[in-house]
Amino acid sequence: MSMCSGLESYLNRQLSDVEEEAFLRHLPSCHSCTDAIRRWKEAREALKTAVARRRPKLDDDAVEALVARAGARSGRPHFHLGIVFAGAAALALVVLVGLFSALKFESAQKDDAPPSAPLATKILLPEDMPVPKQDGGRIPLVADDAPLLAETGDGRLGLSPDTRLFVERADTERIDLRLERGRVAVSLPQRPNQPRMSVRVGRLQVRVTGTVFLVEKTHRGRITVAVTKGAVRVVDPGTGEWRVAGGETFQTDAQKQWQLMKMSSETETQTTSLLTPPPPPPQAAPATAPEKLLEAVEEDEREDPSKPAMRKVSKAPEIPEIEDIKQWILDKEYARADRALQSRLRNHPRDPTALELLAIAERKSGQPEKAVSTYRQIIAHGSALERNRARFRAGIILQDRLYDHAGAISMFRACLAEAGVCRSNAAEVKLRLARSLHQNGELEQYERVLRRIVEEHGGTAAAEKAGLELKRLGRHD
Amino acid sequence: MRDLAKGDIRALGDLYQRYGALVAHAVISACPTLPRDEVEEVCQDVFIAVAGAAPRYQESGKLRSWIYSVAARTARKHRRSISLHEKLLRSLKGFPVAISPPRSLPASDSMSRIDLDTGLGALTEVQRQVLILFELEGMSGEEVSELLSIRLNTVWSHLRRARERLVKALDGALPEKGVRT
Numbered sequence: 001m002s003m004c005s006g007l008e009s010y011l012n013r014q015l016s017d018v019e020e021e022a023f024l025r026h027l028p029s030c031h032s033c034t035d036a037i038r039r040w041k042e043a044r045e046a047l048k049t050a051v052a053r054r055r056p057k058l059d060d061d062a063v064e065a066l067v068a069r070a071g072a073r074s075g076r077p078h079f080h081l082g083i084v085f086a087g088a089a090a091l092a093l094v095v096l097v098g099l100f101s102a103l104k105f106e107s108a109q110k111d112d113a114p115p116s117a118p119l120a121t122k123i124l125l126p127e128d129m130p131v132p133k134q135d136g137g138r139i140p141l142v143a144d145d146a147p148l149l150a151e152t153g154d155g156r157l158g159l160s161p162d163t164r165l166f167v168e169r170a171d172t173e174r175i176d177l178r179l180e181r182g183r184v185a186v187s188l189p190q191r192p193n194q195p196r197m198s199v200r201v202g203r204l205q206v207r208v209t210g211t212v213f214l215v216e217k218t219h220r221g222r223i224t225v226a227v228t229k230g231a232v233r234v235v236d237p238g239t240g241e242w243r244v245a246g247g248e249t250f251q252t253d254a255q256k257q258w259q260l261m262k263m264s265s266e267t268e269t270q271t272t273s274l275l276t277p278p279p280p281p282p283q284a285a286p287a288t289a290p291e292k293l294l295e296a297v298e299e300d301e302r303e304d305p306s307k308p309a310m311r312k313v314s315k316a317p318e319i320p321e322i323e324d325i326k327q328w329i330l331d332k333e334y335a336r337a338d339r340a341l342q343s344r345l346r347n348h349p350r351d352p353t354a355l356e357l358l359a360i361a362e363r364k365s366g367q368p369e370k371a372v373s374t375y376r377q378i379i380a381h382g383s384a385l386e387r388n389r390a391r392f393r394a395g396i397i398l399q400d401r402l403y404d405h406a407g408a409i410s411m412f413r414a415c416l417a418e419a420g421v422c423r424s425n426a427a428e429v430k431l432r433l434a435r436s437l438h439q440n441g442e443l444e445q446y447e448r449v450l451r452r453i454v455e456e457h458g459g460t461a462a463a464e465k466a467g468l469e470l471k472r473l474g475r476h477d
Numbered sequence: 478m479r480d481l482a483k484g485d486i487r488a489l490g491d492l493y494q495r496y497g498a499l500v501a502h503a504v505i506s507a508c509p510t511l512p513r514d515e516v517e518e519v520c521q522d523v524f525i526a527v528a529g530a531a532p533r534y535q536e537s538g539k540l541r542s543w544i545y546s547v548a549a550r551t552a553r554k555h556r557r558s559i560s561l562h563e564k565l566l567r568s569l570k571g572f573p574v575a576i577s578p579p580r581s582l583p584a585s586d587s588m589s590r591i592d593l594d595t596g597l598g599a600l601t602e603v604q605r606q607v608l609i610l611f612e613l614e615g616m617s618g619e620e621v622s623e624l625l626s627i628r629l630n631t632v633w634s635h636l637r638r639a640r641e642r643l644v645k646a647l648d649g650a651l652p653e654k655g656v657r658t
Contacts, residue, residue: 011640012618012633043596043643044612050596051613054505056517058497063490066521326561360565385514 007033011040061221064181141165149275155197158185158274160381161350171195183216185274201225204252207233211246214271218384225250226267266379266414273380320344325357334365350381352390359393368401384418391415392429395436405436412436427453427462434466447473478540481531489528492544499541500524500548502613506605507552508559509597519555523548542624549606596646604639607632 006023009015015023027034056062141150141159148159159165163182169175172195177184179201188197188208197208201217204225211230217223225234226249234242234250242260244250249267252258320340328337338361344354359374375394379387395411398404412433416426430453437446450473453466480488497520504511504519511519526547534543597605603625610621611632618636622629 008633008637012636014618039644039647040640043640043647046647047596047608047643048613051502051505051609054509054511054513054516055498055501056513056520058494062497062517063493066493066524067487067490323558323561326565330561330565357565385518 004030004033007036011037141167155186155188156275158187158271158276159183160185160270160274162383168200174198176200179215179217181217183214183270183274185212185214185271187212187275203236205235205237207235212271212275213244214267214274222251222253224267226263226271228263228268228271264414264417265410269376270380322353322357329357329361329364332364334361337361350377352378352382352386356386356390359390363397363401368397372397372402372407388415388418392425392432395429395432399432399436399439403439405440408436409433409440409442427457427460430457431462431465434469478531478534481528482534489524492527493524496541496544499545499614502609503545503548503606504552504555505597506609507549507602508556509605511559519552520548522555523551526551545624596643599642599646600639603627604635604642607635608639608643611636 006015006019010020010023027037141148141157141164148163150157150159157165157177160183163184164180165182165184166178166180167175168178175195175197177197177199179199184199186197186199186208188211199206199208199215201215202221202223204223206213206215206225208230211232212228213230213232214226214228215224225232225244227244227246229246231243231245234244236242236252236256236258239256242250242258244260247263248260249263250258250260320343325337325340328334328340337357341354341358341361344351345358348354355374355378359371359378362368362371362374372394375390375397378390379394382390391411392415395408395415398411399408412429415429416433430449434446434449434453437443437449447470450466450470454463454470457463478488478492481492500520500523501516504516504523508516508519523544527544530547534540600608606625607621610616610624611618616624618629618632622632625632627635
């Protein structure tokens with residue numbers, strides 16, 4: 001075997017120890033093999049680095065996130081917004097009455113006047129869904145794909161999708177909650193005899209005395225407490241205590257870095273949205289084509305005159321696939337795509353994929369305001385990644401189509417604020433932000449953002465454009 | 478897998494830690510342009526699919542191959558969906574396709590001069606799979622052959638071409654061709 005023909009076998013780890021030794025001995029006298037090995041080693045190292053950058057971490061946080069997501073999807077039927085007031089439909093299975101019956105009973109004893117609103121908290125579940133079992137004395141409240149709204153007296157808890165919240169204690173004195181993952185909005189009016197509420201999230205405890213606020217914990221350990229009204233105390237044992245007032249947001253991460261800042265209008269919208277029950281679903285669409293529906297009457301029931309004849313609908317109208325809808329939009333069949341998307345959204349009103357396609361169809365059919373409004377729905381209810389995509393795209397429409405630069409600035413800033421999910425296109429977002437700042441007359445900010453793009457994203461197309469704009473200003477170094 | 482089949486979701490955590498890197502490599506092979514967040518999302522989709530299929534899984538000592546094939550299938554489905562979606566976004570004038578990686582990495586970072594788009598994007602999917610399994614997972618040619626159900630000689634052939642193209646891409650000799658499947 002010639003030494004140079006052994007190069008490939010060497011790289012393929014096919015040589016025996018003796019052969020490998022002989023091959024390595026020949027290298028000092030063989031420039032072509034040495035060069036080929038050097039170039040391959042460089043390429044392999046670059047490959048390793050490039051793949052490592054894309055490979056997700058396999059740490060405890062990542063495992064927890066996967067287990068939580070899998071648990072939330074473990075074959076349980078979806079349920080939509082469940083909210084019960086006294087006198088609601090009898091088909092619902094009522095849970096958690098036992099938990100809050102003490103509250104109801106005690107409060108009735110303490111207050112002379114009868115309560116003006118029902119005090120029991122009930123959550124609607126489908127009939128075939130099992131009652132959540134107590135988990136070590138705690139009651140889990142889990143929102144799967146759709147948000148969940150629960151009421152207690154005249155207070156409310158709104159859970160966004162993929163949220164796990166435990167009720168650890170609930171009586172006339174205290175309501176203790178623990179947020180394991182996701183986002184919960186709380187509205188608790190300040191009243192005499194109102195039980196004190198606290199929410200434990202990670203290492204923090206949020207103490208509430210009557211307020212409207214939102215708590216979020218991401219799977220990367222970032223915790224956010226945003227107060228719309230009233231005030232809360234955030235306690236980090238061993239570190240400190242903060243008072244977070246209305247209009248403020250407190251944020252901390254796994255490294256215990258914290259900041260207190262003004263609450264964005266988006267966060268306020270998210271809080272309000274989670275605490276607002278949706279409109280009741282519209283009536284199911286009537287059968288459009290007779291051939292799609294089959295009605296059968298059970299023969300045996302006919303034979304028994306005491307039993308009413310049962311009518312079975314054996315085939316419901318099909319809901320088109322997402323890929324088909326995308327193709328219709330590409331083919332400019334907007335009306336058809338719109339009908340299909342509305343049909344999907346009737347069953348899952350906050351499906352981010354359907355909403356995004358709807359926004360795209362609205363944008364393409366010349367309805368930019370509607371498209372922005374649809375993106376705002378994704379921003380209110382989607383995951384962090386979905387929210388940021390929606391912000392970016394809404395910002396572009398506001399900038400390019402509606403010339404609403406103030407609105408665009410707000411969108412792009414919110415996009416950048418969620419830095420964890422904005423890494424990949426941060427430069428493009430900043431460039432767009434800069435342009436809107438310029439159009440809005442905020443020239444100092446405009447220049448500052450351009451400089452940041454050049455400093456932080458050198459080598460990118462965005463940095464090149466930013467450099468050109470700075471040059472035009474006469475500011476390029 | 479037995480625990481998972483019984484409904485013990487926590488067993489998924491063990492599987493994730495054991496096979497997470499392999500699944501991530503399968504996803505990156507099929508979709509080399511995805512950023513880390515999306516790779517993580519697709520990896521989660523794979524393990525959720527594994528959990529769903531656990532009751533039907535029959536132990537045959539080939540769990541790694543089975544998980545890899547689920548990962549490759551899930552990733553390809555995701556790629557098809559993205560491709561159609563990107564087509565849709567490109568049809569909107571002035572609407573950039575979001576979440577795209579930077580066009581080039583800083584020149585000073587010589588160890589990572591290969592941009593994933595031009596480097597791995599110049600390889601076919603099976604070339605990427607073979608290269609990543611051999612070089613990064615440290616599998617032997619025989620193991621790669623068994624995992625991908627291709628002949629051993631085909632593995633060596635793919636490996637040779639993948640190395641050639643990757644080295645050329647690093648030298649900048651190969652023009653950008655988009656992602657080859």
